[in-house]
Amino acid sequence: MKARRLLGMMASIVIVGIVFFGYFYFVKQSPLAFATSDDPANYTVPPNFLYAINNDPGYSLDRPMSVIVANDQIYVADAGTGKVVVFDYNGKFEHYLKPGKASFGRPYGLATEGSYVFVSDTVTGKIYVFDALDHYVGLFPTQVGVLAAPAGITFANNNLYVADVQRNMVYEFNSKGSLLQSFGANGEQQGQLTFPNCVAVDSFGKVFVSDSGNNRIVVYNSKAVVIRYIGVKSSGQGDILTPRGLAFDQNGDLWVVSGLADRIQVYAPNGEALMKFGVTGDAYGQFSLPNGIFIDPNNRIYVTETGNSRISVLAR
Amino acid sequence: MGKLGKILGLAIILLLCSGATALADNVGPHGNYTANTAACAQCHRTHTANAPNLLAFTTSGNQNYIYRTCIFCHDGTGSKYDEVDGQILESNGDRYPTPAGGFQNMATIGGPPGVAATAPVTSSHIVDSPDGSGVNIPGGSQAANGAIELTCVNCHDPHGDTGNSRLLVPVVPVLSPDGTTWETISTTSSTLYTPTSTSVTINVTDTTTGESVTYNSAISNFCGACHTDYLQTTTGPTGVYTTGLYRHPVAENGYNLAASGATGYNGTNFALPTASGNVTCLTCHYAHGTTVMVATSTYDPPAPVRPATLLRMDERGVCENCHNLSPSTVAPVPESSPDSYLVVNSQQNVTYAILTFSTYMNSVQAQKVSNYALSGQSGLSVVSASLEPNGLMGKQVLLQINGTATLPLTITATNLKDLNGNALAAGANSFTLSP
Numbered sequence: 001m002k003a004r005r006l007l008g009m010m011a012s013i014v015i016v017g018i019v020f021f022g023y024f025y026f027v028k029q030s031p032l033a034f035a036t037s038d039d040p041a042n043y044t045v046p047p048n049f050l051y052a053i054n055n056d057p058g059y060s061l062d063r064p065m066s067v068i069v070a071n072d073q074i075y076v077a078d079a080g081t082g083k084v085v086v087f088d089y090n091g092k093f094e095h096y097l098k099p100g101k102a103s104f105g106r107p108y109g110l111a112t113e114g115s116y117v118f119v120s121d122t123v124t125g126k127i128y129v130f131d132a133l134d135h136y137v138g139l140f141p142t143q144v145g146v147l148a149a150p151a152g153i154t155f156a157n158n159n160l161y162v163a164d165v166q167r168n169m170v171y172e173f174n175s176k177g178s179l180l181q182s183f184g185a186n187g188e189q190q191g192q193l194t195f196p197n198c199v200a201v202d203s204f205g206k207v208f209v210s211d212s213g214n215n216r217i218v219v220y221n222s223k224a225v226v227i228r229y230i231g232v233k234s235s236g237q238g239d240i241l242t243p244r245g246l247a248f249d250q251n252g253d254l255w256v257v258s259g260l261a262d263r264i265q266v267y268a269p270n271g272e273a274l275m276k277f278g279v280t281g282d283a284y285g286q287f288s289l290p291n292g293i294f295i296d297p298n299n300r301i302y303v304t305e306t307g308n309s310r311i312s313v314l315a316r
Numbered sequence: 317m318g319k320l321g322k323i324l325g326l327a328i329i330l331l332l333c334s335g336a337t338a339l340a341d342n343v344g345p346h347g348n349y350t351a352n353t354a355a356c357a358q359c360h361r362t363h364t365a366n367a368p369n370l371l372a373f374t375t376s377g378n379q380n381y382i383y384r385t386c387i388f389c390h391d392g393t394g395s396k397y398d399e400v401d402g403q404i405l406e407s408n409g410d411r412y413p414t415p416a417g418g419f420q421n422m423a424t425i426g427g428p429p430g431v432a433a434t435a436p437v438t439s440s441h442i443v444d445s446p447d448g449s450g451v452n453i454p455g456g457s458q459a460a461n462g463a464i465e466l467t468c469v470n471c472h473d474p475h476g477d478t479g480n481s482r483l484l485v486p487v488v489p490v491l492s493p494d495g496t497t498w499e500t501i502s503t504t505s506s507t508l509y510t511p512t513s514t515s516v517t518i519n520v521t522d523t524t525t526g527e528s529v530t531y532n533s534a535i536s537n538f539c540g541a542c543h544t545d546y547l548q549t550t551t552g553p554t555g556v557y558t559t560g561l562y563r564h565p566v567a568e569n570g571y572n573l574a575a576s577g578a579t580g581y582n583g584t585n586f587a588l589p590t591a592s593g594n595v596t597c598l599t600c601h602y603a604h605g606t607t608v609m610v611a612t613s614t615y616d617p618p619a620p621v622r623p624a625t626l627l628r629m630d631e632r633g634v635c636e637n638c639h640n641l642s643p644s645t646v647a648p649v650p651e652s653s654p655d656s657y658l659v660v661n662s663q664q665n666v667t668y669a670i671l672t673f674s675t676y677m678n679s680v681q682a683q684k685v686s687n688y689a690l691s692g693q694s695g696l697s698v699v700s701a702s703l704e705p706n707g708l709m710g711k712q713v714l715l716q717i718n719g720t721a722t723l724p725l726t727i728t729a730t731n732l733k734d735l736n737g738n739a740l741a742a743g744a745n746s747f748t749l750s751p
Binding site for chain 1: 381384385387388389391392393394395396401405406407408409411428429430434661663664
C-alpha cells in the first residue's frame, strides 16, 4: 500500500513536471526567464535572445521588413521574395498569404484589427486584407491615387494609420477607407517628414512617426499638431539613426529600431531614454540592418533583420 | 572574402544610405558634409566605432553586406532612387525608370500610381553575390573569373567627391583573384591607350519627371577599367586578356558615329543614347540591368547564363539601329490586349492608354499628340504622348487622356513610323482597349 502511494506520488510529480516544463517547451520560453521577467518596467537588463526564424529550404526570407503576431501566428512581410510568410507561434513555417489571383510586389507593413490581417505593399501601392483563416478578403478601399508607397501601418481606435514612404506623409483612414486626416509633408522642417517608415499610436491617441531621413521620431497629437520630437541629439536623449520600426510595450514605452545602427532604443512617452541595446553581427542576439519590431502580449519582442534575412525573437 | 576587404569596401559605401532626400543634379546626401555633418553619424562613430575607419558597423557572415547596406535605403524606403526595382520615386506619387535600369525589376512605364509599371530584369551586374562566386569580367582578367567581389562600391563612392552626380569613382576597387586583397584599376589610365579625361562627367536633366542623364566624357573608360579588352578604338585584332580578337570600337570619350562611316547609319532613326554623337558603352548597354529579351549569345566563351548582357534592345536591335544593312519592310502593328491596355481614373477624370507596338517606334511621330484620334466618345482629348524609354525601349507609348473613357475605347494612330521608316498600315492602325 505504501509502495503504491509512493508510486502514485512519484507519478504525480512526473506528470506535473511534464505539464510544467512541457508548457515552457511548447512556448519556447525559459522557466527561469519566466520567473525573472515579471517587471515590464525593468529597463536595466536587455531582453534575452529566445530563438530565430532563419531562412530555410522549406521557405524563403529575403529582406523581411515587418512582423506581427495575430491569430496565434507570426506573420512576416518579406520584401525580397515579395511574399507574406506565416509561421506558428514557435516559428514553424505554415504557409504564405495569397492576395487572390494577384501577387504582392514588395510587402512591407503588417497590422491586425479583430482577427483581420492587413498588408501594405510599397510597389503596388495597395493594402490587402485577410481574414482569421488567412483567406484573402479584398483591398482596403482607399481612394485611388492617395497612397503611393505605403510602408508601416497600424490600427488604433478603429482607424488605419499608414506611413507613405514615397509621399512623405502619414494618413489616417477610417475602417471604410475614407481619409480622415494626414500628418507631415516632404522636408526636414517642423513637423515635416523624410521617408517616414513606420507609425505607432499610443493609448492616448498620440501618433508617433519614425522620420527615418531626419533621424528623429515625430510625435503628433490626435489633431496632427507636433507636440514633441524623440531621439534628436540636442535633447540629450541619445541619437536615433534612421529609425524604422516602432512598437509600444505593455508599460506604454516606445521601442525604436535604429536601422543603420543595428540597435534598439527604448523611450518613455515623454521622450526620456530608458535603454538601448544591440550590436552588429550575424550571431544570435546580434543584429544586421534591423527594420521591423513587434511586441506580443507575452512580452516577446520580434525584430526583422534585412541584413541577416531573419526574425530574431527576444523575451523579457 | 577577407574580413578586411569587406570592411574597407563598407568604409566606402555606408553613406550611400544617408536618409536625406537625394537630389538629381548633385551628390545629394553623399557629399557637402560641412553643411550637414549630422549625416556622418549615419555610418561613423568618433569614439565608439565597431570597425576601422570609425565605422559604426562591422561586417561578417554570409551576406553581401555592402549591397544590403545600400539597399536598406535604395529600395525606395530611404531614397527616391529605388535601385532594386529600377525606379525613381517622386514625392507626388509618380514613378519613373532609373536611367541605369534595375537589379531585380525595372520600371518600363513612368507615371502616376496605377500607371507606372515594372518588369523583371533579364540580366544585371551581379552586385549582390555573398562571396563573389560566379562573377567574371567579360573582356577582363580571366584569371579573376569566379573570384571577383562586385558590389555597389566598385563603381560608386558614397562620399561623393568624385566630380559627378552619380558618384562614379575615379579608381575601381576589385578583390584580387585569390580573394585576399583589394586591387585597384584606374579608370584614367589603360595599358592600351592614353586617356585625355580624368573623371566621368555627366549632365542630369528632367529632375522631377524621372531623369535624363547625358554622359559627356570618360564613361567608356570607366567601364573599360574592368572590361579592358573591349575598350578599343579600332576593330582589331587586339586584346590583353583575350588576345587576337576583333572588337567593336568604343573609346574613352566615345567613338564618333558620324565620322565612323558606320555602314547603313541613318541618324534620323537613331534611338540609342550617345555622348554628343559618340558611341560609348552605354549607347548599347544599361549599367545596372535590362528587361530586354535575347535568345542567343554572341559572347565569347564562357557563354553567360543570361545572354541579354545589359543590352538596350531586344535581340540584336542595337546593331541594326546603326548598321541598318537590310532594313525590315514589315509594317509595325498594334499589339492587342493585354499588351495594350487602359487605366481609367474616374475620380480624377483622367484616362491613361498604354499602346504597345510590335517594334521600336520613331519618337518624333510617336510623341505627337495630334497623331492620335479617339473615336466614338465625346469629351475626351489626348493631352500628352510619351514614348517610354526603358524596358520595352521604344515599343510602348503612354497617352494621357483628359476625361473618363467608356470601355472599350478605340484609338487610331496615324503618321507613326518605326525605326526603319515603315508606317502603320492603314486599316491596321487602331487599338481597341479595355483595362
